[in-house]
Amino acid sequence: MNPLTAPDFTSDQDVRWCPGCGDYSILKQVQTILPELGRSPSETVFVSGIGCSSRFPYYLNTYGLHGIHGRATSIASGLKMLRPELSVWVITGDGDGLSIGGNQLIHLLRRNLDLQILLFNNEIYGLTKGQFSPTSELGKHTKSSPWGSIDHPFNPLALALGADATFVARGLDRDPVHLRGVLKAAAAHRGSSLVEIYQNCNVFNDGAFEPYSDKKLRDLSRLMLESGQPLRYGAEGEWGIVLDGLQPKVVSMADYSLNDLWIHQPEDRTKAWILSRFFDEPIGENALPRPFGMLYAEDRPRYEELLHGQLNAARDARPKQTLDELLAGHNTWTLEG
Amino acid sequence: METTDLLQATILFAGDSGDGMQLTGFQFSNTTAFQGNDLNTFPDFPAEIRAPAGTVSGVSGFKIHFGSVEIHTPGGHADTLVAMNAAALKKYLDEVKPRGLVVVNRGGFDAKNLHLAGYSDGAQPLEEAKARGFEVIEVDMSRMVREALIDSGLGTREAERSKNMFALGLVYWLYQRDLGPSERFLEQRFYNKPEVLQANLKVLKSGYHYGETAEIFNHRYHIGPAALPAGRYRNITGNEGLALGLIAAAEKAGLRLFYAGYPITPASDILHELSKHKERGVMSFQAEDEIAAVTAAIGAAFGGGLAVTATSGPGMALKTEGIGLAIMLELPLVIVNVQRGGPSTGLPTKTEQSDLFQAVHGRNGEAPLVVMAAQSPRDCFEAAYQACTVALEHMVPVILLSDGYIGNGAEPWKFPSAEALPPIVPPLFREGTPYRPYERDENHVRRWAWPGQEGAQHRIGGLEKQDGSGNVSYEAENHQHMVKTRAAKVERVAQFVPEAHIELGAEHPDVLVIGWGSTHGAIRTAVQNLVVAGASVAQVHLRLIHPFPRGLEKLLLRAKAVLVPELNLGQLHPLLQATYPKVDFRPLHKIKGQPFLASEIEEVIAELLATLETV
Ligand SMILES: Cc1ncc(C[n+]2csc(CCOP(=O)(O)OP(=O)(O)O)c2C)c(N)n1
Ligand code: SF4
Ligand SMILES: [Mg+2]
Numbered sequence: 017m018n019p020l021t022a023p024d025f026t027s028d029q030d031v032r033w034c035p036g037c038g039d040y041s042i043l044k045q046v047q048t049i050l051p052e053l054g055r056s057p058s059e060t061v062f063v064s065g066i067g068c069s070s071r072f073p074y075y076l077n078t079y080g081l082h083g084i085h086g087r088a089t090s091i092a093s094g095l096k097m098l099r100p101e102l103s104v105w106v107i108t109g110d111g112d113g114l115s116i117g118g119n120q121l122i123h124l125l126r127r128n129l130d131l132q133i134l135l136f137n138n139e140i141y142g143l144t145k146g147q148f149s150p151t152s153e154l155g156k157h158t159k160s161s162p163w164g165s166i167d168h169p170f171n172p173l174a175l176a177l178g179a180d181a182t183f184v185a186r187g188l189d190r191d192p193v194h195l196r197g198v199l200k201a202a203a204a205h206r207g208s209s210l211v212e213i214y215q216n217c218n219v220f221n222d223g224a225f226e227p228y229s230d231k232k233l234r235d236l237s238r239l240m241l242e243s244g245q246p247l248r249y250g251a252e253g254e255w256g257i258v259l260d261g262l263q264p265k266v267v268s269m270a271d272y273s274l275n276d277l278w279i280h281q282p283e284d285r286t287k288a289w290i291l292s293r294f295f296d297e298p299i300g301e302n303a304l305p306r307p308f309g310m311l312y313a314e315d316r317p318r319y320e321e322l323l324h325g326q327l328n329a330a331r332d333a334r335p336k337q338t339l340d341e342l343l344a345g346h347n348t349w350t351l352e353g
Numbered sequence: 354m355e356t357t358d359l360l361q362a363t364i365l366f367a368g369d370s371g372d373g374m375q376l377t378g379f380q381f382s383n384t385t386a387f388q389g390n391d392l393n394t395f396p397d398f399p400a401e402i403r404a405p406a407g408t409v410s411g412v413s414g415f416k417i418h419f420g421s422v423e424i425h426t427p428g429g430h431a432d433t434l435v436a437m438n439a440a441a442l443k444k445y446l447d448e449v450k451p452r453g454l455v456v457v458n459r460g461g462f463d464a465k466n467l468h469l470a471g472y473s474d475g476a477q478p479l480e481e482a483k484a485r486g487f488e489v490i491e492v493d494m495s496r497m498v499r500e501a502l503i504d505s506g507l508g509t510r511e512a513e514r515s516k517n518m519f520a521l522g523l524v525y526w527l528y529q530r531d532l533g534p535s536e537r538f539l540e541q542r543f544y545n546k547p548e549v550l551q552a553n554l555k556v557l558k559s560g561y562h563y564g565e566t567a568e569i570f571n572h573r574y575h576i577g578p579a580a581l582p583a584g585r586y587r588n589i590t591g592n593e594g595l596a597l598g599l600i601a602a603a604e605k606a607g608l609r610l611f612y613a614g615y616p617i618t619p620a621s622d623i624l625h626e627l628s629k630h631k632e633r634g635v636m637s638f639q640a641e642d643e644i645a646a647v648t649a650a651i652g653a654a655f656g657g658g659l660a661v662t663a664t665s666g667p668g669m670a671l672k673t674e675g676i677g678l679a680i681m682l683e684l685p686l687v688i689v690n691v692q693r694g695g696p697s698t699g700l701p702t703k704t705e706q707s708d709l710f711q712a713v714h715g716r717n718g719e720a721p722l723v724v725m726a727a728q729s730p731r732d733c734f735e736a737a738y739q740a741c742t743v744a745l746e747h748m749v750p751v752i753l754l755s756d757g758y759i760g761n762g763a764e765p766w767k768f769p770s771a772e773a774l775p776p777i778v779p780p781l782f783r784e785g786t787p788y789r790p791y792e793r794d795e796n797h798v799r800r801w802a803w804p805g806q807e808g809a810q811h812r813i814g815g816l817e818k819q820d821g822s823g824n825v826s827y828e829a830e831n832h833q834h835m836v837k838t839r840a841a842k843v844e845r846v847a848q849f850v851p852e853a854h855i856e857l858g859a860e861h862p863d864v865l866v867i868g869w870g871s872t873h874g875a876i877r878t879a880v881q882n883l884v885v886a887g888a889s890v891a892q893v894h895l896r897l898i899h900p901f902p903r904g905l906e907k908l909l910l911r912a913k914a915v916l917v918p919e920l921n922l923g924q925l926h927p928l929l930q931a932t933y934p935k936v937d938f939r940p941l942h943k944i945k946g947q948p949f950l951a952s953e954i955e956e957v958i959a960e961l962l963a964t965l966e967t968v
Contacts, residue, residue, distance in 0.1 A: 027812070029824065029825075058804070058805065058808065058809070058810055059804070061804045063652070073812050073814075074812050074825065076812075077810055078810055079655075079810050079811065079812070080810075080812030080813070080814075081655055081682075081812070081814060082812065082813070082814025082815065083648065083651075083678060083814065083815065084648070084675065084677075084815055087644060087645070087648040087675070090640070090645040090649045090652070091648045091651055091652035091655070092652055093638075093649050093652060094611065094638070094648065094649030094651065094660070095652035095653060095655055095804070096652075097611070097638060097649070098609060098611050098636065098652070098657070099656045099657070099804060101805065102656075102804050102805060119641055119642060119645070120641070120645050123641040123645065323636065326631055327631050327632075327634055330631035330632040331631070331632045331633075331634070333632070334632040335632075336632050336633060337633075338771070339600075339601060339604055340771045342600065342601075342630075342633070343601070343734075343768040343769065343770075343771065344585065345589075347587055348585050348586060348587045349386060349586050349587075350585050350586070351389055351578070351581050351583055351584060352583055
C-alpha cells in the first residue's frame with residue numbers, strides 16, 4: 017500500500033471560512049500530520065460542536081460528526097467508549113468548549129479518555145458575528161458589550177489543569193511548524209490532550225494574538241517550551257525565568273547563567289500550574305511571557321481502558337448466563353395451564 | 354375457625370422506613386406468586402431519604418393485590434392493613450375498605466409513637482378506628498419477638514429488627530400462604546450469619562403460630578390459584594423488565610448495548626440494573642448530566658452500538674436538543690422517560706402521564722420521532738424490545754414512555770424464550786459496497802455505517818443536508834423534501850408494528866375506552882367488570898402513539914363514544930381528536946400523583962353509557 021498523504025485526508029467539500037481566517041492554517045497542519053500518525057482515514061473520527069471552527073470535520077475525508085453546541089466532547093466520549101480502537105479528535109471553540117460546553121469539557125478531562133481536543137480560541141464568538149466570549153479580555157468592546165465586557169475571562173489551560181487534564185499544550189495558527197509539533201505530541205499522548213490554539217478571527221477580533229505572532233513583538237512575549245530545556249526567550253535568548261520559591265521571575269541573562277534557570281519538566285504538576293498562570297498581558301514591566309508548547313503531560317489510566325478492563329474482568333470472573341437464563345432470573349415457578 | 358374463600362384481596366404493609374416493609378411486602382408477593390396467584394404490587398416510599406423515625410413522612414408502604422382472577426392493578430382500598438406504628442396507621446387508614454381488617458403492632462403505639470405521628474395528647478387512634486367500624490387486631494409484636502429471641506444471643510435492638518418477619522408470618526397464616534419460599538430466601542440471605550438466620554426463621558414461625566393459637570382472628574382467607582396461561586413465571590418490576598428488554602434486543606441484533614444516564618427518580622433503577630450485567634458486555638455510563646448522557650449515546654450510535662438513555666421529566670427537558678440532533682442524523686436511539694409528576698421538579702416519587710406532548714412535539718423544528726408506551730411492569734420487557742427494534746430497523750429515535758407506577762411496580766411475568774424473540778435486522782452497510790449516507794430504501798431508511806469500516810467515511814451533522822449525499826445543503830426544495838421524508842419515515846413505522854385491536858369487550862361497543870401507558874390495568878378492570886355485567890364496552894390500549902397504529906380509525910368509528918382516561922389534563926385526547934375528527938371523544942382526567950382506581954373509570958363509563966341510552 018502506498019503511504020498516506022494529505023490528500024487522502026482531504027474531502028471534496030469547499031472550505032467556507034472567511035478569507036484570511038486562522039482556521040485555514042490549522043486545517044492545513046492537521047491534514048499534514050494525519051498521514052504521519054499511522055491511522056487510516058476510516059479509523060479516524062473528527063467530532064465538533066457548533067461555531068466557525070466546528071465546520072472543520074466537513075473538510076476531512078475521515079469519519080465526522082458535526083454535533084450540537086458544546087457537546088462534541090460528550091459525543092466523542094460515547095464513541096470512544098464504544099470503539100476505543102478509533103483515533104478520535106474533538107474540535108471546539110472558546111464559546112463551544114468553555115461557555116456552553118464547559119461542563120462536558122471538564123468531565124471529559126477528568127475521565128481522561130484517549131482523544132485529542134483542539135480548542136480554537138479566537139477570544140470571540142465568530143459564527144454569531146462577534147460577541148465577547150469567555151476568553152475575551154475584560155473591557156472588550158463588542159456588539160453585546162458596547163461599554164466593555166465586565167466578564168472576567170477564563171484561563172483555558174489553568175481550567176484544564178484544574179480539571180486534572182493529563183496533557184495540556186498551547187499552539188498558534190501562525191506558527192505552523194510549531195503547531196504541527198504540538199499536534200503530533202497530542203496525538204502521541206495516551207489520554208485526553210487539550211490543545212489550545214490561538215486562532216485569529218480576522219473579521220471580528222483581528223490581531224488578538226499579534227503579540228505572539230508579529231515578528232517584531234513575539235520574541236519578547238512568547239516562551240517556547242521544550243522538555244528538559246531552560247526557560248529562556250528574547251531575540252537572542254537574553255531573558256530567562258527563574259523560580260524563587262514558588263514565584264516565577266523574569267531575569268536578564270546578563271545577570272544569570274543557564275544553570276540558574278527553571279528547567280522545563282512537563283511531568284511536574286506544580287510547575288505546570290505555575291506555567292499555566294503565565295497569563296499576564298504580554299506588554300509591561302516584568303510581564304511573564306506566554307508559554308507555547310506542552311505545559312504538562314502525565315500518564316494516567318484512560319477511562320475506556322478502565323471500562324473495558326471491568327467488562328473483561330466481569331466476563332472472565334462470572335460465567336456468562338445464556339439469554340434464557342438471564343430472562344429467567346433466580347426465582348421462577350411453573351404453572352400448568 | 355372459619356375459612357372464607359375470596360377471589361382477590363389487597364394487603365397494605367406499612368411501617369417506619371427502618372421496619373423493613375418493602376422486604377416484607379416483597380416476600381409476601383414472591384410466596385403468593387409461587388402459589389399461582391396473579392398479582393400486582395406497588396411500593397410507596399417516603400420522598401425523604403432519612404425522614405425522622407416514627408413520623409408520617411417516614412412511613413414506607415407496600416401494597417399487594419392478588420387473586421385467583423386476573424389482576425391488573427395494585428388494587429384500590431385494602432382489605433387488610435398491617436401497621437407497624439401509629440404513623441403508618443395515620444397515613445393509610447383511609448385507604449382501608451370499610452370494616453376492613455387492621456393489624457397493628459401494639460408496641461408502635463406508645464405515647465412517644467403517638468406523639469411522633471402527630472396525634473394530639475390523649476388521642477386514641479385505635480379506639481377511634483374501632484369506632485369507625487374497622488376490625489382492629491392489636492398484637493404486641495415487639496414484645497413477642499423479644500421473648501421469642503431471649504436465648505438467641507442477639508441484642509434487644511437487633512432482635513427487634515426482625516419484627517417484620519413476625520408480621521409476615523402472621524399474615525401468611527391469615528391468608529394461608531406457605532412459609533417455604535421465605536424460609537429459603539432467609540437461608541440465602543443470611544447464609545453467613547447463622548444467628549441472625551435462626552432468629553429470623555424463628556420469628557417468622559412464631560408469627561405464623563401466633564395466628565394459629567392466639568385465636569384473635571375470626572377468619573382465615575383462602576384464595577386459590579389463578580387461571581394464568583401455562584408456563585414459567587418470575588416476578589419482575591417495570592424498570593428491571595425494561596433493562597432486560599434492552600439487553601435482549603442488543604444481543605438479538607448482534608450489537609453492543611451502550612446505556613448512558615444521569616441519576617433521577619424514578620428512572621435510576623434502569624441504570625442500576627444495567628450496571629450489573631458487565632459480564633455480558635453491557636456498557637453503562639453514568640454521565641455528568643442528561644445532556645452528556647444523550648449526546649454520549651448519540652456518539653455510541655454513530656459508532657454502531659445500540660444506544661439508549663433513560664431519564665424522567667426534568668432530564669427529558671435537557672435531552673431535547675440532543676434528540677433533535679439524533680433525528681437529523683437519522684441514527685437509532687432509544688430514549689426512555691419514566692414519567693413522574695411535573696412540571697419542573699414536581700412530584701418526584703408520584704406518577705403521572707403528563708409528558709406525552711413533550712414526547713410527541715417537544716422539539717424545535719419539524720422533528721418527528723416514534724413514541725411508544727409501556728403499559729404495565731410485565732409489559733416493559735416487550736415494550737423495550739419493540740422500541741429497540743423500531744429504532745434499529747428504521748434508523749430513528751424512539752421515545753419509550755413508562756412511569757413511576759410501572760417502573761417500581763411488580764408483577765409475575767411469563768418470560769419468553771430467547772429463541773421466540775423476533776430477529777432484529779438493522780440496515781447495515783457492507784464493506785466493499787458504495788456508501789452514500791442518506792441514500793434510502795423504500796421505507797425511507799438510510800444505511801448505517803460506522804467509523805472503523807473501510808470505504809464508508811462520511812460526515813454528518815445537525816445542519817440540513819442533501820438527500821442521498823448527506824452534504825450540507827440550504828437549498829429550498831431539498832429542505833422541504835427532507836422535512837417530508839423524515840416525517841414519512843416515521844409514519845411508515847406503523848406498517849411494521851401490530852395493528853390496533855380490541856383487547857377486551859365488544860367489537861362494536863357503545864363505549865370504547867382508549868388509553869396508553871399505566872392506565873391499562875385500571876381501564877381493563879373497569880371494562881372487564883362492565884362486560885361481565887353485560888354492558889357494551891370495549892378497550893383499546895396503545896403501544897404506538899406516534900404515529901398511531903394501523904386500523905385504529907376503523908375501531909374508533911365503530912363506537913358511539915370513545916372515553917380517553919389519562920393521568921394528565923388531556924394529552925392523548927387532543928392528539929386523537931386532531932387525527933380522527935369524526936370520532937366522539939370524551940376525556941377523563943386525574944392529576945393527583947395517584948393512578949386511577951378501576952372504580953373511578955367504571956363509574957364514568959357507566960354514566961356515559963346511561964347518557965348514550967337516553968339520547
Ligand atoms: C444551543 C445553542 N445556542 C446558541 C447557538 C448559537 N451559536 C452558534 S456558534 C456560537 C458561538 C461560537 O463561538 P465559538 O465556540 O468561540 O466558535 P467560533 O465561531 O468563534 O469558532 C453560538 C452562540 C447554537 N448554535 N446553539
Ligand atoms: S468569522 Fe472569524 S472565525 Fe469565523 S470564519 Fe470568519 S474569520 Fe474565521
Ligand atoms: Mg470563538
